[in-house]
Amino acid sequence: MIHSKHLGIGFLIIILSSIGFLYSGLFPMGADNKHNAFTFWVLETLRTKSIARAASNIEVPPLNSPQLLLSGGADYNDMCSGCHLKPGQEDNDMALGLYPAPPNLTVSSDKHGHAHEDDSHNDIDATAKQQFWVIKHGIMASGMAAFGPTHDDERIWAMVAFIKRLPTLTPEQYQIITARQ
Amino acid sequence: MKILIKRSLTAITSVVLLSNIAYAHDASMHKKSNAEKPKCAAMNNADHSKMDMEDPVMLAIMAQCMKKSHTTDTGKKVMDHSSMKKS
Numbered sequence: 001m002i003h004s005k006h007l008g009i010g011f012l013i014i015i016l017s018s019i020g021f022l023y024s025g026l027f028p029m030g031a032d033n034k035h036n037a038f039t040f041w042v043l044e045t046l047r048t049k050s051i052a053r054a055a056s057n058i059e060v061p062p063l064n065s066p067q068l069l070l071s072g073g074a075d076y077n078d079m080c081s082g083c084h085l086k087p088g089q090e091d092n093d094m095a096l097g098l099y100p101a102p103p104n105l106t107v108s109s110d111k112h113g114h115a116h117e118d119d120s121h122n123d124i125d126a127t128a129k130q131q132f133w134v135i136k137h138g139i140m141a142s143g144m145a146a147f148g149p150t151h152d153d154e155r156i157w158a159m160v161a162f163i164k165r166l167p168t169l170t171p172e173q174y175q176i177i178t179a180r181q
Numbered sequence: 182m183k184i185l186i187k188r189s190l191t192a193i194t195s196v197v198l199l200s201n202i203a204y205a206h207d208a209s210m211h212k213k214s215n216a217e218k219p220k221c222a223a224m225n226n227a228d229h230s231k232m233d234m235e236d237p238v239m240l241a242i243m244a245q246c247m248k249k250s251h252t253t254d255t256g257k258k259v260m261d262h263s264s265m266k267k268s
Contacts, residue, residue, distance in 0.1 A: 064237050065237055066237045066238075066240035066241035066243075066244055067241075068237075069237055069238065069241040070241050070244065070245065073241070165237070165238055168238070169238065172220070172223035172224070173238065173242060175217075175219065175220050175223070176219040176220065176221060176223070176224070176242050176245050176246065177219075177238070177241050177242060177245060179217045179218055179219040179220075179245065180217070181218055181219065181245070181248055
C-alpha cells in the first residue's frame with residue numbers, strides 16, 4: 001500500500017511542476033532554438049504516423065500527363081517555391097529560418113531528409129498519397145499551410161504530379177514548365 | 182430604419198468578402214502577377230534524338246514552346262503570323 005501512495009505523490013509532483021513550467025515562461029519559443037533529441041523523436045513520430053494513417057485510403061489517380069505538370073508547375077512556382085526551393089537554388093530565407101524546416105523538394109526524398117512512413121509495398125504510391133494529404137490539409141504548428149480550402153483536388157494532384165518530377169528537372173526545364181503565359 | 186441600413190451593410194460586406202474568397206485562388210489571378218514567358222531558347226541546343234517523346238516532361242516543354250507567346254533568344258515575342266496583313 002505504501003508503494004501506491006508514494007507513486008501517487010510522485011505523479012502529483014510531476015504534474016504540478018509541469019504546470020509550473022508552463023506558467024513560468026521558461027520554455028524557449030524561438031524558431032532558432034532546436035528541439036532536443038527526445039522532443040524531436042516524439043514530434044517526428046507523431047507526424048509520420050499520423051500522416052501515414054490519414055493518407056492510407058486515398059486513391060492515387062494517373063499522374064503522368066503533361067497537362068498536370070503544367071498546372072502543378074505554375075502553382076508550385078507561385079505558391080511553394082518560396083519555401084521548398086527551385087532547381088539550382090540551395091537555400092533561401094524561409095528554408096533557413098523556418099523550424100521545422102521545409103524540405104527541399106527539388107532533390108529526391110531520400111536526400112531531403114524526411115523519412116516517409118510507407119504503409120504499402122508501393123513506395124511511390126504511398127509518397128503521392130501522403131504528399132496529397134499534406135498539401136490539402138497542411139501540417140499543424142509548422143509553416144506548411146493547408147491548401148485544401150482554396151484549391152480543388154485536381155489542382156492538388158497536379159502539384160503532386162509536378163513534385164514527383166521536380167528532382168529530375170534542370171533550372172531551364174523548370175523555368176519553361178512553370179511559366180504562365 | 183437604422184437596423185435596415187445596418188443589415189444591408191452587413192449583407193453587402195459579406196457578399197463582397199465571400200465572392201473574394203471564392204475567386205482568391207482562381208488560376209487566372211496568378212497569371213497577372215507572374216507573367217514570365219517560358220525561355221524556350223534554352224532548349225535550342227538540346228539533342229532531339231536523345232529525347233524520350235513519351236516523357237510527360239518533354240511533352241509539357243513542347244506544349245509550352247509551341248504556344249505563340251514564348252520568347253526567343255533576343256527576348257522578343259515570336260511573331261504572330263496570323264494577324265499579319267497580306268499585301
